[in-house]
Amino acid sequence: MSGRTPNQKAWWLVLPVVVLVAFNAVIPLMTVVNYSVQETFGDNQFFFEGVTWFEQILHSSRFHDALQRQLLFTAIILAIEIPLGVAIALAMPKRGAWASVCLVLMAMPLLIPWNVVGAMWNIFALPDIGLLGHSLNALGFDYNFTRQPFSAWSTLIAMDVWHWTSLVVLLAYAGLSSIPDAFYQAAKIDGASAWAVFRYIQLPKMKRVLMIAVLLRFMDSFMIYTEAIVLTGGGPGNATSLLSIDLVKIALGQFDLGPAAAMSLIYFLIILLLSWVFYAVMTRDEAH
Amino acid sequence: MARISLRNLRHCYRHNPAAESDWALKRFELEFPDGSANALLGPSGCGKTTLLNIISGLLKPSEGSVWFDERDVTSLAPDAREIAQVFQFPVVYDTMSVYDNLAFPLRNRGVPGDAVDRRVREIAAMLDLGDMLDRRASGLTADGKQKISLGRGLVRSDVNVIMFDEPLTVIDPQLKWRLRSKLKELHRRLGITMIYVTHDQTEALTFADRVIVMNDGIVVQAGTPVDLFERPQHTFVGHFIGSPGMNLLPATLDGGVTRFAGHAVQMAAAPGAAPVGAQLQIGVRPEFVSFAGTGIPVNIEKVADAGRFRVVETRHEQSTIRLLVGEDTPLPSERAFLRFDPSFTYLYADGWRQGGEPG
Numbered sequence: 001m002s003g004r005t006p007n008q009k010a011w012w013l014v015l016p017v018v019v020l021v022a023f024n025a026v027i028p029l030m031t032v033v034n035y036s037v038q039e040t041f042g043d044n045q046f047f048f049e050g051v052t053w054f055e056q057i058l059h060s061s062r063f064h065d066a067l068q069r070q071l072l073f074t075a076i077i078l079a080i081e082i083p084l085g086v087a088i089a090l091a092m093p094k095r096g097a098w099a100s101v102c103l104v105l106m107a108m109p110l111l112i113p114w115n116v117v118g119a120m121w122n123i124f125a126l127p128d129i130g131l132l133g134h135s136l137n138a139l140g141f142d143y144n145f146t147r148q149p150f151s152a153w154s155t156l157i158a159m160d161v162w163h164w165t166s167l168v169v170l171l172a173y174a175g176l177s178s179i180p181d182a183f184y185q186a187a188k189i190d191g192a193s194a195w196a197v198f199r200y201i202q203l204p205k206m207k208r209v210l211m212i213a214v215l216l217r218f219m220d221s222f223m224i225y226t227e228a229i230v231l232t233g234g235g236p237g238n239a240t241s242l243l244s245i246d247l248v249k250i251a252l253g254q255f256d257l258g259p260a261a262a263m264s265l266i267y268f269l270i271i272l273l274l275s276w277v278f279y280a281v282m283t284r285d286e287a288h
Numbered sequence: 289m290a291r292i293s294l295r296n297l298r299h300c301y302r303h304n305p306a307a308e309s310d311w312a313l314k315r316f317e318l319e320f321p322d323g324s325a326n327a328l329l330g331p332s333g334c335g336k337t338t339l340l341n342i343i344s345g346l347l348k349p350s351e352g353s354v355w356f357d358e359r360d361v362t363s364l365a366p367d368a369r370e371i372a373q374v375f376q377f378p379v380v381y382d383t384m385s386v387y388d389n390l391a392f393p394l395r396n397r398g399v400p401g402d403a404v405d406r407r408v409r410e411i412a413a414m415l416d417l418g419d420m421l422d423r424r425a426s427g428l429t430a431d432g433k434q435k436i437s438l439g440r441g442l443v444r445s446d447v448n449v450i451m452f453d454e455p456l457t458v459i460d461p462q463l464k465w466r467l468r469s470k471l472k473e474l475h476r477r478l479g480i481t482m483i484y485v486t487h488d489q490t491e492a493l494t495f496a497d498r499v500i501v502m503n504d505g506i507v508v509q510a511g512t513p514v515d516l517f518e519r520p521q522h523t524f525v526g527h528f529i530g531s532p533g534m535n536l537l538p539a540t541l542d543g544g545v546t547r548f549a550g551h552a553v554q555m556a557a558a559p560g561a562a563p564v565g566a567q568l569q570i571g572v573r574p575e576f577v578s579f580a581g582t583g584i585p586v587n588i589e590k591v592a593d594a595g596r597f598r599v600v601e602t603r604h605e606q607s608t609i610r611l612l613v614g615e616d617t618p619l620p621s622e623r624a625f626l627r628f629d630p631s632f633t634y635l636y637a638d639g640w641r642q643g644g645e646p647g
Binding site: 180182183185186188189190191192193196200201204205 | 341344346367371372373375376377379381382383384393396397437440
């Protein structure tokens with residue numbers, strides 16, 4: 001203890017982080033919490049409303065419909081992108097010049113700004129002049145994503161698959177390249193079939209990165225906004241009005257701050273809860 | 289079980305070998321007798337693993353053929369050759385139990401369930417894995433995992449050869465000797481042909497009845513550990529095996545007499561005529577050099593204590609000569625004379641031993 005004077009000055013070193021987190025996360029979130037329990041008629045006058053908005057949101061069929069659409073969208077996205085991403089990663093060359101070429105090609109969609117992705121697909125899918133829309137109609141399909149809910153959904157899903165499968169591919173590929181050659185050689189000597197190699201070597205070794213892929217794709221697809229608003233704007237009607245699109249309509253379109261804030265919090269808790277469920281299920285085996 | 293012969297084998301990883309140095313394996317003619325314990329010894333990059341992968345069928349040789357007894361297996365796939373291979377890093381199927389790991393090769397070959405069960409339990413008992421059959425393979429220590437990968441080879445009753453590719457690299461030092469003596473015991477018990485690749489001379493000399501020393505894509509000597517020690521075929525064997533390695537001294541040859549710096553040195557075998565222009569060297573191990581009343585005059589430069597003996601470093605002009613001296617033997621004063629034991633002193637021309645029978 002000699003020669004040392006204990007003091008609390010070290011707390012100053014933590015201050016920048018505290019300030020950053022406060023302004024970045026805590027204060028905005030608390031503002032939302034504040035709005036969610038109040039009513040305003042303008043003029044910056046607020047009245048306490050308690051849990052009224054939460055009850056209203058949880059009982060509104062509009063929220064239920066948007067949540068159902070959102071769950072359906074995310075389920076379809078995960079069901080397509082995860083297996084497809086793994087399949088592409090398995091088919092990619094392991095080494096050599098072609099491996100680099102494939103990796104660069106795969107990374108391209110991830111580098112395009114999200115609103116540009118939306119605009120690209122919007123033009124691509126236009127029934128009269130877009131390459132996709134025009135070709136489909138020329139082939140005899142009745143396709144119009146601005147008028148038919150099914151066409152709108154298909155286009156939205158195709159766009160998301162195009163944009164985000166690469167992420168799953170890159171993660172799965174990273175998992176695959178960490179497997180030493182000896183595993184494949186041992187499997188050959190043991191007489192394992194291609195399916196057994198996948199089931200007992202590749203899948204277990206990819207498990208951790210796939211878990212990250214599922215979590216990222218779940219969260220991102222559950223919060224999708226930019227691409228969808230540019231492509232369909234939530235239409236036709238409310239057909240592709242996903243949670244975030246609906247939220248923005250309420251908050252900024254109708255300026256119902258209270259209900260919008262309550263909905264944000266519910267939305268946030270759903271994502272948190274589902275992410276935790278995914279994580280718990282996928283790491284269950286490692287616990288024992 | 290089988291005798292394995294490699295005939296006229298050559299291998300190159302590139303498509304168009306231009307120079308001789310492009311070949312990873314050059315001029316291979318080698319036989320592993322049925323039931324023998326062999327070690328392939330050599331520095332990293334000498335072609336040991338290439339050779340192993342050719343025998344197991346993971347690689348197809350550029351030229352030549354591989355024979356198991358009277359059967360040419362050169363074009364057979366690894367699983368059709370009925371071989372086992374243990375790799376440097378333990379390969380286990382993480383998600384399976386120890387039992388399922390051992391049963392895997394049998395199930396892949398459609399062996400009925402009760403036969404699988406009998407065989408797995410038998411092999412597990414042999415490897416001391418009997419009490420952990422239900423455990424997840426991923427939770428085992430490195431030596432346990434190596435035993436599983438060995439076990440996956442042993443469960444097949446028809447296995448022709450077991451190959452080990454530096455299997456003790458990732459094992460803790462205190463467990464190494466235990467696993468090594470286990471391998472030795474299994475070899476005695478099962479009599480399966482084994483090939484053990486390593487760059488560690490202690491591992492090679494303790495495991496094998498027959499050691500094949502490789503360097504730069506060729507076999508420099510194949511023989512018993514005693515052969516390699518007493519009659520090195522090549523200077524590489526001389527300095528690679530033994531610690532410290534063989535003394536190599538510049539030599540001249542005239543009229544059948546070998547001389548080192550003007551002093552005549554007696555050889556184990558009459559050297560005959562050496563190839564014209566070849567670099568001549570006298571090779572003698574430190575174990576076979578001793579101090580004497582007359583002989584080659586040297587200065588003593590350094591003495592290192594190695595426990596039961598001392599390594600004495602002496603100098604004659606530009607050449608350093610090491611010799612081993614017993615712990616209790618008094619050393620002569622600074623000026624001394626050396627004698628080489630004629631039975632173990634050889635003449636090498638461009639690295640290869642001259643005179644006597646080719647070993």
